[in-house]
Amino acid sequence: MSKPPPTITSVDPRAGQPVSADRLVDVPSLVTAYFTLEPNPDNPSQRVVFGTSGHRGSSFTHQFNQAHILAISQAICDFRRSKGIDGPLLLGIDTHALSQPALATAIEVLVANGVEVMLEEPGRYTPTPVISWAILTYNRRRSRGLADGIIITPSHNPPDEGGFKYNPPNGGPADTDITGWIETRANALMRASLQGVQRMSYDRALHSPLLHRHDFMTPYIADLASVIDLDAIASSGITLGIDPLGGASVHYWPAIAARFGLAATIVNPAIDPTFRFMTLDWDGKVRMDCSSPYAMASLIALGGRFDIAFANDTDADRHGIVTPSHGLMPPNDYLAAAIAHLSRMRPSWAKDWAVGKTIVSSGMIDRVTSRFGHHLFEVPVGFKWFSAGLKEATLGFAGEESAGASFLRRDGSVWTTDKDGLIMALLAAEITAKTGLDPALLYAQLTEELGRPFYARIDMPATAAEMELLRNLPSSGLGLDKLAGEPVTATLTKAPGNQVAFGGVKLTAKTGWFAVRPSGTEPIIKLYAESFRDLDHLHSIQQQASAAISRLCKKD
Secondary structure (H helix, E strand, O other): OOOOOOOOOOOOOOOOOEOOHHHOOOHHHHHHHHHHOOOOOOOHHHOOOEEEOEEEEEHHHOOOOHHHHHHHHHHHHHHHHHHOOOOOEEEEEOOOOOHHHHHHHHHHHHHHOOOOEEEOOOOOOOOHHHHHHHHHHHHOOOOOOOOEEEEEOOOOOOOOEEEEEEEOOOOOOOOHHHHHHHHHHHHHHHHOOOOOOOOOOHHHHHOOOOEEEOOOHHHHHHHHHHOOOHHHHHHHOOEEEEEOOOOOOOOHHHHHHHHHOOEEEEOOOOOOOOOOOOEOOOOOOOOOOOOOOOOOHHHHHHHHHOOEEEEEOOOOOOEEEEEOOOEEOOHHHHHHHHHHHHHHHOOOOOOOOEEEEEOOOOHHHHHHHHHOOOOEEEEOOOHHHHHHHHHOOOEEEEEEOOOEEEEOOOOOOOOOOOOOHHHHHHHHHHHHHHHOOOHHHHHHHHHHHHOOOEEEEEEEEOOHHHHHHHHOOOOOOOOOOEEOOEEOOEEEEEOOOOOOEEEEEEEEOOOEEEEEEEOOOOOEEEEEEEEOOOHHHHHHHHHHHHHHHHHHHHHO
């Protein structure tokens, strides 16, 4: 499982190799560009754009500069006032080089607007799931003075990028109506040369009584026993190998191991904004993608030393699981194994809990969900579609094929409404400790009963025009009536679970399917395909899908 199936994607010959000096980001120049380059609001590529998870981009390309953060921060303040949100705003950052400058900018605006800000102690970083957990914890049993949050992170994206996302009082990623409001207001402020942005000096803001230093880490870690059987992990004596990939979980994992007596080794405790310790991803870029066998090459090489090993991306909302039996697990395989384990090991959960999946995730999840008698809730890509179900505890588990998921506490109540890579990593340890099987072996058992799928995702560079074309495909899709020799049984442009358009198209046949959609965060088209027959069948599906996409783009 540690090697992807052959695909038509071109893999850089340096993929999986250490980062050479010429590939390292120039951090001083990057930060200088953040403060000095002025984006042009008349240029669509330089405007504020909230994708599937906030605004992202590089300061070098006029996509993540001080003007963006001034405008977005003011827009969030205006949104809060419009909705009567007047509790504290919980603010977290990851370890990307642009996160600290963006933090300073945001604080200047938030405090000037009279917003009470809660921020981690200096020198510590805050994972995305911790902000979600902290918002829910603060708002529990409150009906007024509700908290919300901002996480400054571009997730696993390259070192030259920054990111800025907003979580409302439900603790999850902001829904499209909220992000649309903030995006529109922020771009209006940029067109008005930032007139209307309230701001004070950073030094003044730091010493304001509205800014509170807060320990997010200790209470979150203490509460982990309510969601994971940490006693079982500790008493089993299994060995854990952990790589934070230089991200926001870097201080969390040693503290978790110490508090619960886990036999854990942090294989790489380094923090470096160039991320020079990474291995290059499939396209030769530095990317902290814990689901990529190329970016995870170092931990995969060490995997045999531990009973289970895992990593998180830079804001720790994603997970990568490395097993001694099969190496790096594909995300879909682990999601299926996790659902099976939770179905057997959470007797306190309501009997009618449902499973949330995205429309591009493996059909194996459908089969496992049916096997254990759960309802399936299938939605577009974006964890925001799961937040309400997790908060109401109607969804026991929700996950995305990109290695992001969360699930309920052991008593069946809400844990987080955003992805939590820490608990997903710890769940792999719980599975190993309680079953004697690593998650890959548990998954192998499922395939013996339910069939073995062959799944792959291909990322293809695309222009803005090509991406827009795919977002607006009609219901007739790509005009195909057969898929690898089988009749097409369904052509979908809306997700079955909530009937929301997912910005692409999915075609299904009896033993296979494919879906294509533009990325919400990068200039690429994503092609997903799966066969329940064999690799040759998968490749036939991929080739037919790729040819149809090429014809569509050339015709346009």
